[in-house]
Amino acid sequence: MPDPSLLEVFDAPTSSPFLIEHVAEEFTSVCPRTGHPDFGEVLLRYEPAASCVELKSLKLYYQSFRNEGIFYEAVTNQIRDDLVAAMSPRWLQLITAWKGRGGIRSRIVAAHGPVPEAWVRA
Amino acid sequence: MPDPSLLEVFDAPTSSPFLIEHVAEEFTSVCPRTGHPDFGEVLLRYEPAASCVELKSLKLYYQSFRNEGIFYEAVTNQIRDDLVAAMSPRWLQLITAWKGRGGIRSRIVAAHGPVPEAWVRA
């Protein structure tokens, strides 16, 4: 079950602005309607304020969705909320891209704070 | 025959803005001039207000065009209108990309409401 307590942070190494992007290519959860697994890719992009998410803890947090029945939109908004709560970043963007189901592939884009114009697009 | 009553919606999981994109790679209708089938891809991109289109109902709605004789421009505008009517989104973009006919491939781009500059381009 999704477990935000798995998320660990570390102090940002500098106070000058910079951008961090982590792309997890092997995300999987379960469709609550059909019970079939969903597979996708999760792009996290943010500008840290005081803290950054630790990479291995991020991986374990993503793995905690493995057997959760949850819709695309809910996954995306929950990950966004959990990461914002853990890091309080200057801004954050969370984009999930899902493999095709019935010939339709989907992306969900959620954000927090002022994403710079150049980085809005996935 | 195109049947907008197939479209079902569900409540948006959050009131904070986010973007949804569904790419249907296997759209087909019929050219009303020649009777030959047309094949294309339909990109739907929108920001929900209160409701989102349900994915399986979207697929069935697209399938209802299978044997309809209809031009590229009309397909694109009708899908845009039907989805706007069903969801009343904050903005919506509908882009159809058609496989080549006689060495010419085409795209039609229709929109509703204020598409953010970063997302205007297909």
Next chain:
Amino acid sequence: MPDPSLLEVFDAPTSSPFLIEHVAEEFTSVCPRTGHPDFGEVLLRYEPAASCVELKSLKLYYQSFRNEGIFYEAVTNQIRDDLVAAMSPRWLQLITAWKGRGGIRSRIVAAHGPVPEAWVRA
């Protein structure tokens, strides 16, 4: 409904051996189990004996499967049989490649006569 009478042939322009390959990228039929459309690509490769299949008639023949409920394996074997009956080629290979369903994409390979080793593989 699949209609082999649509197939027209013309005399091969030479009696010396040569190979013809037609790849139809926009084949569609219907899954008899679910009623949902299937989309695929049909590769026909053959060495003519006395006659060749005419390209436009091949296209119309393929279109006659559009609303037929038929499994992958049956489509492939039927097209192979209809083309062999129409052309009596020295050898013929028919390969269908289907877009993913539930995360699984498929190919079916049927043949008639002695396909040269170099051309067996799709």
Next chain:
Amino acid sequence: MPDPSLLEVFDAPTSSPFLIEHVAEEFTSVCPRTGHPDFGEVLLRYEPAASCVELKSLKLYYQSFRNEGIFYEAVTNQIRDDLVAAMSPRWLQLITAWKGRGGIRSRIVAAHGPVPEAWVRA
């Protein structure tokens, strides 16, 4: 010889703004200096006012350049002018992309009216 009278238009299916793009991948004309054929791709992008160019007539119009001795720049400007005259679009963009000659490949970009910033780039 280039023949703009081949261009036919039809009424735009809606008065709300939308964008149409046709990419002709098989354009050919003749270099007036060397007599050798030139091969290229013609991208037409426009927002219709009251009328749209009919696709088959566009193809025939492009074919009328087949044996014309004409430079890249002149082709591009003439097609732009002929299409503007035929359709009076809100804006129009015409981009030709030519295969390499002597190790140099070229693109020519011509426009009419206010092309939206997001679509300026080829």
Next chain:
Amino acid sequence: MPDPSLLEVFDAPTSSPFLIEHVAEEFTSVCPRTGHPDFGEVLLRYEPAASCVELKSLKLYYQSFRNEGIFYEAVTNQIRDDLVAAMSPRWLQLITAWKGRGGIRSRIVAAHGPVPEAWVRA
């Protein structure tokens, strides 16, 4: 837990030889050493004797490995064995291709019966 009883077969539509290939792009199991999920692609290629594996049952069978702790080599050999037991094919090839772990990506190739030379290679 892997469950071969999920596999269903149907009668081959013809007794003449043909080849079937199913590529499942979204296979996942768990590494028994680390507990981390493994992600891979499973290619099944076979020539049916009297029966073929039903596609949806194959998908459910693959899903039954989702939370199983099992090594690459064991997964590959077990799937090969279960499919051979279910279908008794003339020959069968089972290839798993795994996403990188620690900068190393792997493939395991198992076979049953005389795979034709042209199809041996993945």
Next chain:
Amino acid sequence: MPDPSLLEVFDAPTSSPFLIEHVAEEFTSVCPRTGHPDFGEVLLRYEPAASCVELKSLKLYYQSFRNEGIFYEAVTNQIRDDLVAAMSPRWLQLITAWKGRGGIRSRIVAAHGPVPEAWVRA
């Protein structure tokens, strides 16, 4: 009109066996049925005996098909015959690959003499 007299040859620079391949990416002729242009790529592969075809003369010979109404199969066989007559190679392979017409793209493969197994495939 196709003009084999344009073909010039030069003496092979060595009597030891070697292979020459020329791929002309910009071949065009006219469909005799519809009058529309056909576009394709011509791959010539051969082992010279005493003489090689000169590259610029080959280009001019290909250009002589520009306004000829001729079917795919006939083009391929004629080029093969004209080149064999001009060069008397040890073996020669001529493969034409045509852009899609009505969603079907085609290749024609003609040969002369013993093409080595490794080079048979396009």
Next chain:
Amino acid sequence: MPDPSLLEVFDAPTSSPFLIEHVAEEFTSVCPRTGHPDFGEVLLRYEPAASCVELKSLKLYYQSFRNEGIFYEAVTNQIRDDLVAAMSPRWLQLITAWKGRGGIRSRIVAAHGPVPEAWVRA
């Protein structure tokens, strides 16, 4: 030795604004430090005022750098300057992209006049 006198211009075919782009894929000069050849691609993009550079003369001008010992930055600025002197364009952009040396590949971007925002990026 680089020879700007090789550059020839012709009158722009129209006074309305348009854009011209020439990409030379086979540029080579010599590293003045090591004496080893450098290989790169030269992208020229400009909006003509009264005159355009003739394509074959551009090719010969680029070839005049073949045995010149000159750094990346100097090549780029010199070509920019020579072309501006020859054509007096409304604006001009010159981008060189160099193949890797010691695992590092480079690009140099020089401009003259107001390059439109949409075209600044290579």
Next chain:
Amino acid sequence: MPDPSLLEVFDAPTSSPFLIEHVAEEFTSVCPRTGHPDFGEVLLRYEPAASCVELKSLKLYYQSFRNEGIFYEAVTNQIRDDLVAAMSPRWLQLITAWKGRGGIRSRIVAAHGPVPEAWVRA
């Protein structure tokens, strides 16, 4: 150990603004947590003021990180700082892109001075 004294600069060949980009595809350092090597690509993009970094010295400087235990974020910020100190550029952008670890690949983007909007995005 990272050694900024390896960086050598040379005078910019012109005082007019231009952009330089160096992409080092073979960067490696060591993860301080696990001791395993990290592999990545370093993109440096800048507009020189009075001086440019010499390419071979840049390569040696990057190599000095080979056996350093250092996190992604620290590498990126240190290279940015060292290069700014060595060159005092008008602006500079430093982007590191790291190969996947545990199924997650990362990019870090640091900047100095006013990066033009068109070049902000990697």
Next chain:
Amino acid sequence: MPDPSLLEVFDAPTSSPFLIEHVAEEFTSVCPRTGHPDFGEVLLRYEPAASCVELKSLKLYYQSFRNEGIFYEAVTNQIRDDLVAAMSPRWLQLITAWKGRGGIRSRIVAAHGPVPEAWVRA
């Protein structure tokens, strides 16, 4: 320094023949002539007899070359020999593919035992 004692093996899970392939994308050693690092990819392909190499131990073994001055040919032959000594496979193929140096990229192919014809080629 290369350390074959790092290699661990485990019992093959079956005695029936199967093939294992591991591609390590991040191999690096040092050129003994120049002292500069070399970067490459190591493909290992083998059929186990009684034992298989354990994946993590293989990774650590490869890492032991990190600071070794050694030529391409010697690396390839040494890895082949060490793996053959550790596993006594039925056959084994070891292919190293090196990134470009001075515009030349290289591959070295070493083998042990009877590699099946279909798998000889990299």
Next chain:
Amino acid sequence: MPDPSLLEVFDAPTSSPFLIEHVAEEFTSVCPRTGHPDFGEVLLRYEPAASCVELKSLKLYYQSFRNEGIFYEAVTNQIRDDLVAAMSPRWLQLITAWKGRGGIRSRIVAAHGPVPEAWVRA
């Protein structure tokens, strides 16, 4: 002028058979007919007997063709002959692939000794 004395060899590190491949992506010579430069890629593949060609000397040898007026076929045969004379390999394959001239790109394949069937094809 081509200078085979630049070629240096070193002793093969093992007497057991192995294969070496060097791909030089930046070969250039001059067309003796037109005086224009030719650009191509040279693939060398061989099995050493007692000696191997040293990589830097190979690069310098290739560079010695830079200003030589020489046809594709002659370049290929000369490099083959010079390398055979320098190394006396068990077998050797030399393939040159040339960028397009007038829309035609070419490859020349020369060999010495018994090239294994699996490696004949470029």
